[in-house]
Amino acid sequence: MEYLLILDTTKNPNKKNGVHTSVCSNRPTSFYMSLGDWDNEEQAIIHAKRRGYTKAESCAKCC
Ligand SMILES: [Zn+2]
Numbered sequence: 001m002e003y004l005l006i007l008d009t010t011k012n013p014n015k016k017n018g019v020h021t022s023v024c025s026n027r028p029t030s031f032y033m034s035l036g037d038w039d040n041e042e043q044a045i046i047h048a049k050r051r052g053y054t055k056a057e058s059c060a061k062c063c
Contacts (some may be wrong), residue, residue, distance in 0.1 A: 001023075003041065004033070007033060008032075009055070016055040016056065019058050
């Protein structure tokens with residue numbers, strides 16, 4: 001599954017970078033980057049944090 005990282009944190013109440021699957025109905029349509037393919041959201045979030053997005057968090061809907 002491909003995971004996406006939202007780069008625009010201004011719409012998140014906690015100013016975090018949401019992580020979504022590429023098929024989530026809440027997935028971002030702009031200002032996002034692909035995290036690549038991962039088996040689960042935990043791996044995707046670890047990857048995002050390694051890239052410097054320390055406030056990455058999973059989407060409540062898809063992850
Ligand atoms: Zn989602």
